[in-house]
Amino acid sequence: xxxxxxxxxxxxxxxxxxxxxxxxxxxxxxxxxxxxxxxxxxxxxxxxxxxxxxxxxxxxxxxxxxxxxxxxxxxxxxxxxxxxxxxxxxxxxxxxxxxxxxxxxxxxxxxxxxxxxxxxxxxxxxxxxxxxxxxxxxxxxxxxxxxxxxxxxxxxxxxxxxxxxxxxxxxxxxxxxxxxxxxxxxxxxxxxxxxxxxxxxxxxxxxxxxxxxxxxxxxxxxxxxxxxxxxxxxxxxxxxxxxxxxxxxxxxxxxxxxxxxxxxxxxxxxxxxxxxxxxxxxxxx
Amino acid sequence: xxxxxxxxxxxxxxxxxxxxxxxxxxxxxxxxxxxxxxxxxxxxxxxxxxxxxxxxxxxxxxxxxxxxxxxxxxxxxxxxxxxxxxxxxxxxxxxxxxxxxxxxxxxxxxxxxxxxxxxxxxxxxxxxxxxxxxxxxxxxxxxxxxxxxxxxxxxxxxxxxxxxxxxxxxxxxxxxxxxxxxxxxxxxxxxxxxxxxxxxxxxxxxxxxxxxxxxxxxxxxxxxxxxxxxxxxxxxxxxxxxxxxxxxxxxxxxxxxxxxxxxxx
Numbered sequence: 272x273x274x275x276x277x278x279x280x281x282x283x284x285x286x287x288x289x290x291x292x293x294x295x296x297x298x299x300x301x302x303x304x305x306x307x308x309x310x311x312x313x314x315x316x317x318x319x320x321x322x323x324x325x326x327x328x329x330x331x332x333x334x335x336x337x338x339x340x341x342x343x344x345x346x347x348x349x350x351x352x353x354x355x356x357x358x359x360x361x362x363x364x365x366x367x368x369x370x371x372x373x374x375x376x377x378x379x380x381x382x383x384x385x386x387x388x389x390x391x392x393x394x395x396x397x398x399x400x401x402x403x404x405x406x407x408x409x410x411x412x413x414x415x416x417x418x419x420x421x422x423x424x425x426x427x428x429x430x431x432x433x434x435x436x437x438x439x440x441x442x443x444x445x446x447x448x449x450x451x452x453x454x455x456x457x458x459x460x461x462x463x464x465x466x467x468x469x470x471x472x473x474x475x476x477x478x479x480x481x482x483x484x485x486x487x488x489x490x491x492x493x494x495x496x497x498x499x500x501x502x503x504x505x506x507x508x509x510x511x512x513x514x515x516x517x518x519x520x521x522x523x524x525x526x527x528x529x530x531x532x533x534x535x536x537x538x539x540x541x542x543x544x545x546x547x548x549x550x551x552x553x554x555x556x
Numbered sequence: 557x558x559x560x561x562x563x564x565x566x567x568x569x570x571x572x573x574x575x576x577x578x579x580x581x582x583x584x585x586x587x588x589x590x591x592x593x594x595x596x597x598x599x600x601x602x603x604x605x606x607x608x609x610x611x612x613x614x615x616x617x618x619x620x621x622x623x624x625x626x627x628x629x630x631x632x633x634x635x636x637x638x639x640x641x642x643x644x645x646x647x648x649x650x651x652x653x654x655x656x657x658x659x660x661x662x663x664x665x666x667x668x669x670x671x672x673x674x675x676x677x678x679x680x681x682x683x684x685x686x687x688x689x690x691x692x693x694x695x696x697x698x699x700x701x702x703x704x705x706x707x708x709x710x711x712x713x714x715x716x717x718x719x720x721x722x723x724x725x726x727x728x729x730x731x732x733x734x735x736x737x738x739x740x741x742x743x744x745x746x747x748x749x750x751x752x753x754x755x756x757x758x759x760x761x762x763x764x765x766x767x768x769x770x771x772x773x774x775x776x777x778x779x780x781x782x783x784x785x786x787x788x789x790x791x792x793x794x795x796x797x798x799x800x801x802x803x804x805x806x807x808x809x810x811x812x813x814x815x816x817x818x819x820x821x
Contacts, residue, residue, distance in 0.1 A: 297611055297640055298626020322640070323688075346685025348624030349587055353685070360683045372672075375610060376649070376692040379641040395649050398735050399721025400691040405677045420734065450611045450631050453640045483639075504628055513623045513812040 273443035273487040278467065278499075278542040281492035282308040285463050290430040291318035293461065294327055296503060297452030298348055298511075302435040303327055304499035304545050305467050307537045309433075310334055320429055322378045322453060323348065326502070326519050329355040330537070333529055335365040341427070342370070343378040350516050354523040364526070372406055377424050382453050384426035385460025396422040432461035435500045436485075437507060439468045440475045443487035449506025451483050463491040467499040469508050498545035501552075509552040561767055563793050565746035566705065568765045570596060570801055571793040573657075573703045573744040582606040583655045584648065584693050587625050589703045590657035592801070593744075595621060599800045608647065610689040612638045621808040644689070648696045656697030658690055660704050662715045665758050665779045666729075667702060667722025667740030669694070670715040677717060687719040694720035700740045706747050706776035713779045723757035747773050749790055753782070763788035 276284070286292060286309055294302050294309075306327035318339040319328050325347055331337055333355030345356050359368045373381070380392035393412055403409045403422075412423045434454045436447045445466050447454050458464040466485070471493075475484065502515035522532045563571075573593035577583060579602040585594045587609075598605050598617065606615045611626035615635030622630050631637045638647070647653065661684055662670035671690065675681030694700055700722070704710060722740045723729055730739050740759075743750035749763040760782045761773055766789060774781045793801075 298624045299611070299628070299631075342686070344686050344688035345683070346688075348626065349622070351685075352683070357683045361680060372686060374687050374691040375640070375689040376644040379644050383641040383645075394645065395696065396692050398691075398695045399718065399724055399730070399733050400687070400694075401672065401677070401718035402687065402691065449628065450613065450626050450637055451639050452611065452626075455639065456641060506628055506631060511624070511627055513627075516623065517812070 273490045274492050275443065276492045276494055278304060278308050278494040278496055281465050281494045282312060285431050285465050285491055286312075286314055287430075288314055289316045290314075291320060293320040293427070293429040293432045293457050295321060295432060295434055295453050295457040296500070297323060297450060299450035299452060299503060300435045300447065300454065300500050300505060301325065301327060301503035302433045302467055302499065303501055303503060304496040304542045305433040305435070305465060306331060307540070308542060310336070310533070310537050320427060322375055324356065325353065326516070329353040329519075329523055330533065332356050332359050332368060333365070333523070334533065337368055339369040339371065341373070343373045343375045347516055347520060350520050354520070355529060358526070371408060372402055373409070373424060374400070374402065377409070377422070378427070379453060381424050381427040382456040382460050385428045386456040389426050391423050391425050393421050393423050427460055429457070429461040431463045431465065432457045433465050433467070434458060435467045435505070437469050437505055439466070439471050439493050441471060441473055443490060443493055444475060445485040445487075445490060445493065446475065446478065447483045447485070455483055455485065458485055458489060464489060465492045465494070466490055467494045467496040469497050469499070469505050471495055494542070496542045496545055498547070498549035499542065501545055501548045504552070509549040510554065512552055561792065563798055565765070567793060567798065567801055568790065569703060569705065569744055569746040571797045572749055572765065572790050573701065574600065574797070576701060576742055576744065577602050577605055577655065579604050581654045582608065582652060583657055584608050584610070584653045584689075584697055586658045586690070587622070588659045590659055590701075591621055592804070593703060594657060595804060596797065596801050599804065600797055608653065610640070610643060612640055612643045614638065614647070619807060620811040621804060623812050644692060648689075648692055651696065651698075653693070653697040654699065656693040656700045658693065658700060658702050658720070660702055661710065663702065663704060663711050664713065664715045664722075666724060666726045667700065667743065667752065667757075667759060668715055668718055668724065669702070669720045669722065670717045672717040672719045674716055690720040694722065694739070695735050695737060697737060699738045701742045701744070702740055703744045706745045706773070708776060708778045711777045711779065723752060726757045727755070747776065758782060760784050761787065763790045765790045766792045
C-alpha cells in the first residue's frame with residue numbers, strides 16, 4: 272500500500288544498485304528531484320530506461336551511475352545533443368555504457384506491453400530502418416491471420432519507475448494531466464513505482480471522471496516535492512524553463528564544468544530547493 | 557543571389573515549405589524548420605490544418621514556436637492530448653496522418669535520413685540524438701515532406717545510418733519492403749524545391765528560389781544534382797508570409813530567452 276515518505280527515504284527504500292529503472296516523463300513532468308536524490312545516494316550499475324533521456328540521464332550517465340541505457344531519443348529536446356551521454360558512448364568517459372536503441376513507437380509499444388503483462392509488443396515498425404540491424408532485441412513476427420510481417424520488441428518491465436505528477440489526494444491516488452506521455456504505462460509496467468507530486472489535496476471528488484488517475488494501490492511511495500520537475504514543467508503549476516535547457520548545453524560540454532555544476536546544484540542541495548527554482552515560472556493566473 | 561532580396565534563404569525555405577501544406581492536411585510535425593513552416597501555413601493560408609506533435613498534442617495552435625515537442629503551449633492550445641502509445645498506435649500507425657514533416661542531419665538523394673550517428677554505429681565519431689518518432693513517421697504517414705538547409709555535410713551521396721527510410725536504393729524499393737505509403741514526395745531547401753523522379757525516385761530540382769543559380773545548388777550538395785527540364789522560379793515571399801514568419805520568430809525568441817516571465821508580459 273502506498274506510503275507518503277520524504278523523498279530521501281522513498282528513493283532509498285525503492286532503488287538499488289543494479290536495478291533497471293525508468294524516470295519517465297515525455298518533456299512534461301520529468302521527475303528531476305527524484306533523479307537528483309538518486310544521484311546524491313550514489314547508486315551504481317543502473318540500467319536506465321527512458322524514451323527521451325534528457326538532462327537527468329545526461330547527469331546520471333556523467334556521474335558514472337549507468338551501465339546500460341535503453342532509449343529512443345538521446346537529445347536535449349529542441350536544443351541538440353546530450354554531451355555527457357555522448358562522452359560516454361563515444362569515449363567511454365566516465366565509463367563505457369551499453370546502449371539499446373529503439374524508436375519512440377518501439378518504446379511506447381514496449382511499455383504498453385509491460386503494463387499489459389505481455390512478454391513482447393507487436394507493431395508495424397522499423398521498416399527499412401537501420402536500428403533493426405544493430406539492436407538484436409528488434410525482431411519480427413508474422414501475423415497468423417494475414418501473413419504481414421510485423422516488428423516485435425521485448426516488453427519493458429522496470430524494477431522501479433519514478434514519475435512526477437500534479438497532485439495526490441490524501442489516500443494516495445495520483446492525478447496526471449496535460450501531456451500525459453508514457454507515465455501511466457511506465458508505472459503499471461514496473462514492479463514498484465515512486466511518485467513525486469506538487470501538492471496533496473483532500474480528495475478528487477471534483478475531478479472529471481475520465482482523467483488519468485493512478486489508484487493508490489499501484490504506487491509504492493509518494494513524496495511531496497513542489498517544483499520537483501524543474502527545469503521541465505508541471506501543467507497548471509509552472510512553465511518549462513527553456514533557458515535552463517539552453518544553458519545545460521554549455522554546462523555539459525565540459526567535464527570539469529559539469530562536475531562543478533553537479534556539486535553545487537545537486538550534491539550540496541536537497542529536494543527542498545526545487546520550490547524556489549520555479550518561483551519565476553509560476554503563472555500569474 | 558541578388559544583394560538585397562528583402563528576405564533570407566532560410567525565410568524563403570520556411571515559406572516555400574509552408575505553401576506545400578493544405579488546409580485539410582493532418583500533419584505530424586518535426587521540431588525546428590518543419591515546426592516553423594507548419595505554423596506559418598496555419599497562420600496564413602491553412603487556418604484549419606491539424607498539427608500533431610509526437611508528445612500527443614492533436615490539433616495544436618501555439619502562439620510561439622515550441623522549443624521542444626512537448627512544450628506546455630502545445631497542450632494548452634490542442635483539440636485533445638493523448639498518451640504517447642496512443643499517438644503512435646492509433647493516430648500514426650492507424651493511418652490518420654497525411655503529411656509527416658521531417659528535418660534531417662544527413663540526407664541522401666533518395667530521401668533516406670540519418671539523425672543517429674556520424675561514423676560507425678558502435679564507435680561513432682558523433683553520436684546524434686537518434687530517430688525518436690521518425691522511423692515510423694517515415695513509413696506510416698501517407699507522404700513525407702523534408703526540409704533542411706543545404707550543405708555538403710548534410711546532403712551526401714551515402715548516409716552513415718538509415719534512421720528513417722525514404723526510397724532506399726530508389727525505384728520500387730519501398731514496395732519491395734511491403735511499405736505502401738508514398739514516402740518522401742517533397743524536399744524544400746534554402747535554395748530550391750525538389751521532387752522525386754517518378755521512376756528512379758531520385759530528388760530532382762523543380763524550382764529555384766529567386767536569385768539562386770544551378771551552380772549554387774550544386775556547390776552545396778554532395779551528390780550530382782539533377783534539374784528538371786522545365787525549371788520554375790519559386791515565387792518570392794509575400795509581405796503577409798514574411799510578416800507572419802518574423803512575428804512568430806520574434807514572439808518565440810522573447811518567450812524562450814525570458815522563460816515564463818516574458819511569456820506572461
